[in-house]
Amino acid sequence: MTGQIFQKGSEGLIIYGNSEPRRLVSEMIKKQREPHSIMIHGEKGLGKKTLARWIAAALLCERQSGEPCGVCRTCKMIADGVHPDVMVAKANSNGNYIVDEAIRPIVADASVAPNEARMKVYIIPDLDMSVNTVVQVQNILLKVIEEPPEHTAIILTARSKEVFLPTIISRVLSLGMTTVTEAESMACLREKFPDASPAHISEAVAAGRGNIGRCVQYLEHAQFFDSVKLARCLCSAMCGGSEYDVLKTLFAADGKKALLREGLSLFEEILRDSAAFRLGGESEKSVSCDKEGAKALSRNLSSDQAVRLYDIVSDYIGRIDANCNISLTINSLAGQIYSVTGK
Numbered sequence: 001m002t003g004q005i006f007q008k009g010s011e012g013l014i015i016y017g018n019s020e021p022r023r024l025v026s027e028m029i030k031k032q033r034e035p036h037s038i039m040i041h042g043e044k045g046l047g048k049k050t051l052a053r054w055i056a057a058a059l060l061c062e063r064q065s066g067e068p069c070g071v072c073r074t075c076k077m078i079a080d081g082v083h084p085d086v087m088v089a090k091a092n093s094n095g096n097y098i099v100d101e102a103i104r105p106i107v108a109d110a111s112v113a114p115n116e117a118r119m120k121v122y123i124i125p126d127l128d129m130s131v132n133t134v135v136q137v138q139n140i141l142l143k144v145i146e147e148p149p150e151h152t153a154i155i156l157t158a159r160s161k162e163v164f165l166p167t168i169i170s171r172v173l174s175l176g177m178t179t180v181t182e183a184e185s186m187a188c189l190r191e192k193f194p195d196a197s198p199a200h201i202s203e204a205v206a207a208g209r210g211n212i213g214r215c216v217q218y219l220e221h222a223q224f225f226d227s228v229k230l231a232r233c234l235c236s237a238m239c240g241g242s243e244y245d246v247l248k249t250l251f252a253a254d255g256k257k258a259l260l261r262e263g264l265s266l267f268e269e270i271l272r273d274s275a276a277f278r279l280g281g282e283s284e285k286s287v288s289c290d291k292e293g294a295k296a297l298s299r300n301l302s303s304d305q306a307v308r309l310y311d312i313v314s315d316y317i318g319r320i321d322a323n324c325n326i327s328l329t330i331n332s333l334a335g336q337i338y339s340v341t342g343k
Contacts, residue, residue: 025058037154040156041158041161042159043211046179060078060121085116085120119153180212189216208289230252231269236296273291274306309340
């Protein structure tokens with residue numbers, strides 16, 4: 001299902017999938033039980049910030065129908081990002097929130113009446129990226145979340161629910177984001193990339209696996225495109241059983257921590273599919289960016305090898321997160337992989 005949020009001339013902001021979170025919020029608004037503290041969680045690319053803006057518009061829309069009308073002055077201002085009562089917290093270049101600059105001002109401002117709407121909405125996105133201050137931010141926000149003023153709503157987003165403190169989780173409306181259907185991915189990409197060929201659209205849909213953000217990045221040749229290429233090349237190299245090919249593939253990401261991590265995460269999914277195919281699993285349950293590569297890998301690996309590889313890759317993702325030297329990590333990982341797949 002799709003729902004139009006804003007209409008601006010010939011362009012509109014469309015939200016795909018995740019109809020249940022929107023239905024829940026809409027029903028609460030209709031019953032005048034507006035949520036004042038909301039947590040949106042789900043992997044990158046699923047539209048958490050888009051949903052946050054949809055909720056902000058639904059709360060402030062002048063028609064108060066439970067959904068944004070898209071045509072009132074308030075909805076148009078939110079669409080343009082200029083509404084004085086919708087504020088988005090800004091992190092620094094490293095993704096961390098400087099508490100005194102970004103968070104304490106929200107707490108201080110929360111008790112102040114709205115400028116022109118009936119409520120004020122504060123959006124604090126990508127909280128999980130604020131590694132250095134994630135706990136401090138939540139502790140400072142706790143009082144506002146526990147006892148929010150009637151005219152205030154706070155929306156937090158993060159990739160995982162695990163980054164939130166139990167005291168926060170127990171006091172917020174939790175909205176989990178899910179992937180969309182292949183048809184919804186197709187519809188979104190056709191709208192956003194009208195000049196893209198059907199073949200390229202299909203390729204992006206297959207790579208993104210229901211994550212529209214990833215599909216868009218794939219078509220725009222952003223990092224996800226390179227991450228998919230890395231995962232697929234690694235799969236091919238493993239099928240060949242050549243340590244040199246594995247090492248050569250991994251070194252394409254040398255010095256690129258984010259690329260290496262995402263590529264290995266995608267390869268984890270290929271290994272998962274490989275194990276499923278090995279056990280006779282249905283292709284419809286494939287979750288990876290390379291279904292055919294997973295099938296090929298399943299013919300080259302035993303179930304035990306697949307499990308061992310999965311554990312190895314998971315371990316090395318942890319090493320990357322722990323800021324181990326990338327070059328040394330790549331060399332060591334290539335050796336570990338070859339110890340399992342070498343022929």
